[in-house]
Amino acid sequence: MRYINETLQTPVRYECDVVVAGGGTTGFVAALAAARNGAKVILLERYNFIGGTMINGAGPLHSYFNLYKAFPGVEKIQVVKGIAQEIIDRMVECGGSPGHLEQEIGGDYDSVITIIDWEIFKGVAFDMLEEAGVKVLLHVMAVDVMKEGDAVTGVIIEGKSGREAIATKVLIDTTGDGDCAAKAGAKYIKMHSSTxxxxxxxxxxxxxxxxxxxxxxxxxxxxxxxxxxxxxxxxxxxxxxxxxxxxxxxxxxxxxxxxxxxxxxxxxxxxxxxxxxxxxxxxxxxxxxxxxxxxxxxxxxxxxxxxxxxxxxxxxxxxxxxTPVSVGVRYTRVIECGHDMSLDEIVNCARFDDEVMLYGFHDCAPRIMIKNGGYYGIPYRAFIPNGVEGLLVAGRLITSTWDAHMSTRNTVSCMAQGEAVGTAAALSAKQGKAPRDLDVNLLRDTLRAQGVFLG
Ligand SMILES: Cc1cc2nc3c(=O)[nH]c(=O)nc-3n(C[C@H](O)[C@H](O)[C@H](O)COP(=O)(O)OP(=O)(O)OC[C@H]3O[C@@H](n4cnc5c(N)ncnc54)[C@H](O)[C@@H]3O)c2cc1C
Known part of the structure; x- marks a missing residue:
């Protein structure tokens, strides 16, 4: 391989509190949560719409509810609420979704599924981001990061305006592929061969x-x-x-x-x-x-x-x-974080003192099911990459074993993850703290106040 050296002088075009790189399933909700918690937020997206795989490859949204239909006598529980539910309320209001629907056949795979009209969603997503005051940059790729020591201090983008830098207090990588985390030097493994x-x-x-x-x-x-x-x-x-x-x-x-x-x-x-x-x-x-x-x-x-x-x-x-704008990608880089959810924790309904969301669906049901139609927690540290500061990651890139990923990667889980990391990023920026040093009880109280179900 022949290499060339480039000397680049890149303008720092924007400054903000939180950059969310990747305006997909997770990033959309993360940007909303961060902005509603007072942060100046920029959301970056390579395509011309917000929603990512959720509206361009995934099917029904799995799942706001537990798998009660597979376990006679088990109560129906809405496990994911907060911004994820607000999105459905908005979609129903404008005729973009029939809401949550019980399965007549297949209730032991997912008892309730939720379907949205993707073109209507695209407009609703822009409205919600505008109302929250998020600055949205479309048709841009996040291509590199700025760093001081171990800490990320910004992100480099490329678009039709050329190469530009954004200085930020916290960067959230929701690219699905961990593009920014990899550039920031976070450890990762590649998992494409498992699926x-x-x-x-x-x-x-x-x-x-x-x-x-x-x-x-x-x-x-x-x-x-x-x-x-x-x-x-x-x-x-x-x-x-x-x-x-x-x-x-x-x-x-x-x-x-x-x-x-x-x-x-x-x-x-x-x-x-x-x-x-x-x-x-x-x-x-x-x-x-x-x-x-x-x-x-x-x-x-x-x-x-x-x-x-x-x-x-x-x-x-x-x-x-x-047909979609890209093939639907399930699994690429997985970023090493402070906790890696295992299948055992998922199926046995593990709960954590520092959990910031709950979830009750597994995509291999009825072959692999969460015990008794229950739900499990994901701890805050599962979103904090080891060895890098100023960075949070969330979405399909957080779980390193295929059979555990088959739960955490689903759309409604990703939305709940987005609300957790967006809120955490805004609180960290406000307090001038690294996300790792944020008081997790403050984060949990804030999420509860926003309507997130934490049990
Ligand atoms: C074929 C298929 C079917 C599925 N079916 C279902 C289903 O029926 N139900 C369900 O719940 N889940 C389903 N899933 C899983 C689910 O859709 C995904 O795991 C989830 O949407 C991933 O969310 P994310 O936020 O991690 O990534 P995404 O939603 O993919 O978001 C990543 C975003 O980042 C953008 N991006 C990437 N790199 C960059 C960059 N460098 N700079 C700027 N922007 C960038 C992308 O364009 C995208 O918008 C399916 C997945 C696939 C592939």
Whole structure:
């Protein structure tokens, strides 16, 4: 490899209390929480919308509730509240979500799921950030950090204005990939080989009632919710089925590693979200690998969609009308922090004196379930990287074992994590303390006052 040396003179264009790098599932809520606690906040995002994988790859939001349907007699408990719930209230108010829906079939996977309209969410997210006074910079990549000794003092961005620096008291890395934490020298491991990336897609003109009828006749449905939609005659909202029961699909799906599919439909005759495509062991922190994966997955999706159209009743007149801006990435860098949640702690409902959120869903249910439909806590130290000051991390990058990550990485967990780290960052900045030195009881009291459920 040949190297060149660059001499850079970078303008310090902004100064603030808290920078949130990555305006996705976690970063959106972190920015809101920090700003509402009095911090001057800048939120950085590489795309043109806020919400990240939650509205561009993930399906229903898992989960605000415990898994009560898998355990007869267990009480239904809303485990995640706070800003995460406020987002749903706002979405319901403007017709962007039917709210929390109980599963008719599949209640032992997730008892209640929550679906939002992604285009409506994009507007609601901007409104909420504007109301909170967050400065949003879109189309920028966080490419490096500024440091004094062990402490992060700023972040370097690149966008259409070129290369610029932002000085900050606290940096929150919610890039999913730990881009800033890695640049800051935090220790990490890479976990892509333990799982898959995906490319969900949407199809229009699907006769959902006809599709459901066919699937029911052939005993293929494994997840179902019906409800009121915006059109007469179509009430299928959540739909998952076992396509491998059909030999031609079994062969293609096993060859490619595809599964399911699992999906949802919020609008008439639109199967807006179909999650099935899959590719194992892809390191999306490598540009060439990431690019090649995009091309491979797109072929997988288009072949699969053509097969649905040809073989499955209901899809006769359907066409693909949505694919995500990026393949859906599940697992890349995991940043070493003061605590690493284990599967044992998750399934046995571990609680911690310094916990800042609770959560009650596991994505492998009913195979792996949290004991008795309970919930567990995540301690504040799980978000503080070892050996680096002025930095917090949260989202899909905090848990280093796949079977534990299958719980902590889910959207509603990420939103609760965001509220915890955003609040912590603002309190730290206000007190002139490193996040590590923040009084965790003050943080917990503040979160409770904001409506966060801490048991
Ligand atoms: C295919 C797929 C299906 C899934 N299905 C579900 C589901 O049904 N239900 C569920 O609850 N969860 C699901 N998940 C998991 C869940 O969606 C994610 O784990 C979660 O959304 C991750 O949140 P995050 O905040 O860590 O990352 P993200 O939401 O991905 O946010 C990271 C943000 O940072 C931005 N960014 C990245 N790097 C930079 C940079 N250097 N500079 C600036 N911006 C940057 C990104 O553009 C993005 O907006 C799914 C995941 C995938 C991949």
């Amino acid at each position: 898959t990336i995906g490319m969900p897609f949407g199809m229009c003109n699907v006769d959902m009632p006809r599709l459901l009828e066919f699937l029911e006749e052939n005993d293929m449905v494994n997840q179902l919710i019906r409800g009121k939609k915006d059109i007469e005659g179509d009430d299928v909202i959540r739909l998952g089925f076992e396509l491998k029961k059909i030999p031609i699909f079994k062969e293609f799906m096993e060859k490619t590693g595809m599964w399911g599919p699992l999906g949802f439909s919020l609008h008439g005759y639109n199967y807006g979200y179909i999650n099935s495509a899959s590719l194992r062991g892809i390191d999306t922190t490598d540009t060439v690998t990431y690019s090649n994966a995009e091309m491979t997955m797109r072929k997988q999706v288009m072949t699969f969609a053509a097969m649905l159209k040809e073989h499955i009743p209901g899809f006769e007149n359907a066409y693909v009308n949505w």
